[in-house]
Amino acid sequence: SQQGEEDPQALSIQEGENATMNCSYKTSINNLQWYRQNSGRGLVHLILIRSNEREKHSGRLRVTLDTSKKSSSLLITASRAADTASYFCATDDNTDKLIFGTGTRLQVFP
Amino acid sequence: DAGVIQSPRHEVTEMGQEVTLRCKPISGHDYLFWYRQTMMRGLELLIYFNNNVPIDDSGMPEDRFSAKMPNASFSTLKIQPSEPRDSAVYFCASSRLGRSAGELFFGEGSRLTVL
Numbered sequence: 001s002q003q004g005e006e007d008p009q010a011l012s013i014q015e016g017e018n019a020t021m022n023c024s025y026k027t028s029i030n031n032l033q034w035y036r037q038n039s040g041r042g043l044v045h046l047i048l049i050r051s052n053e054r055e056k057h058s059g060r061l062r063v064t065l066d067t068s069k070k071s072s073s074l075l076i077t078a079s080r081a082a083d084t085a086s087y088f089c090a091t092d093d094n095t096d097k098l099i100f101g102t103g104t105r106l107q108v109f110p
Numbered sequence: 111d112a113g114v115i116q117s118p119r120h121e122v123t124e125m126g127q128e129v130t131l132r133c134k135p136i137s138g139h140d141y142l143f144w145y146r147q148t149m150m151r152g153l154e155l156l157i158y159f160n161n162n163v164p165i166d167d168s169g170m171p172e173d174r175f176s177a178k179m180p181n182a183s184f185s186t187l188k189i190q191p192s193e194p195r196d197s198a199v200y201f202c203a204s205s206r207l208g209r210s211a212g213e214l215f216f217g218e219g220s221r222l223t224v225l
Contacts, residue, residue, distance in 0.1 A: 033213060042114075042201060043153075045213030088153065090214075096141070096165060098214060100153040 004089045004101025012107040019076040021104040023089030024069075030092050032065055034074050035100070037086045046074075046087075081110045116202050116217035124225050128190040131220045133202030134183055143214065144177055144187050145201040153201075159185065171196075192224045 004025045013019055025032070031050045035043040049056045049065045049072070056063045062075040076083055089101045115134040123129055135142045143158040157167040162179045170177070174193070179185040189196055199221050203214040 035214075042216035042218045043203075043214070044216070048213060096160065097155055097158065098143070099155060100145075102152050 004091055004099070006087070006089060006101045006104040008104060009102070010105045010107070012109065013079055015079060015081055015108055015110050017079055017108075019079050019083070019106055019108070021074045021087050021106070023072045023074070023101050025072075025089070025091045025093075025101070026070065027091075027093045029067070030094055032063075032072050033090045033098070034061075034063060034072075035088045035090060037088065037103075039085075043088065076106075079106075079108045081108050084108045114202055114204055114215050114217035116200075116220050118220055119218065120221045120223075122223045122225065123192055125193055126191045127224075128188065129192045129196075129222060129224075131187040131200050131202075131222070133185045133187070133217060135185070135202070135204030136215055137183065139204035139206050139215070141205045142179060142185050143203045143205075144185070145203065146198045147201060147219070148198045156187070156200075189222075192222075194224045197222055197224050 004023045007022045029051055031048055033048045034046045036046050037043045047058045047061055047063050049063050051067055060077045065072045084107050086103045086105050088103045090098045092098055117132045141160050144156040146154045156169045157177045158165055159179045175189055177187045199219045201216050201219045203216045205214045
């Protein structure tokens with residue numbers, strides 16, 4: 001079963017706009033990770049945030065984590081057409097397993 | 111490093127046939143994971159290994175599925191006999207020191223079609 005649920009399921013924006021994706025999960029965690037998947041390819045790790053962190057940045061990516069609400073958000077600023085992909089959150093539910101959410105399909109139009 | 115290598119990239123087979131998917135993890139990684147991805151069910155964890163030992167196979171759908179890791183550089187996922195509902199993309203991923211230490215590195219996947 002899936003640990004996380006992403007919202008929205010799909011998002012379409014213009015280049016230059018910001019894209020925000022949300023993830024909710026069910027159990028306590030050690031860390032939460034975000035991955036990207038281009039069509040027909042494997043997943044690629046973007047960023048990891050630990051349960052004792054509230055915000056993390058990496059380039060145009062900003063991730064927040066609210067453990068009291070069991071939720072996280074991924075913000076991509078100044079989006080580009082090349083950001084078009086599916087984005088997944090993943091949590092470890094305090095075990096060695098990494099369980100993925102349902103994903104958000106992002107389409108960035110030039 | 112070449113990354114996680116999976117083969118075959120595409121497999122089309124008929125119901126009842128045996129399917130073997132292969133994975134070479136990144137050298138030095140202690141953990142190996144097998145995931146299955148479908149439109150209906152998303153990404154499902156099937157089984158994972160630590161130091162070549164299966165740790166949790168609770169995600170394996172049924173007895174038709176089996177996975178082995180005979181050494182640190184090779185793993186197989188076998189389906190026998192295959193059924194149309196097994197059609198999916200199967201991903202192998204490896205990591206160092208487990209999920210809490212960092213990220214998973216995924217292969218490009220094996221797309222299986224069972225007719």
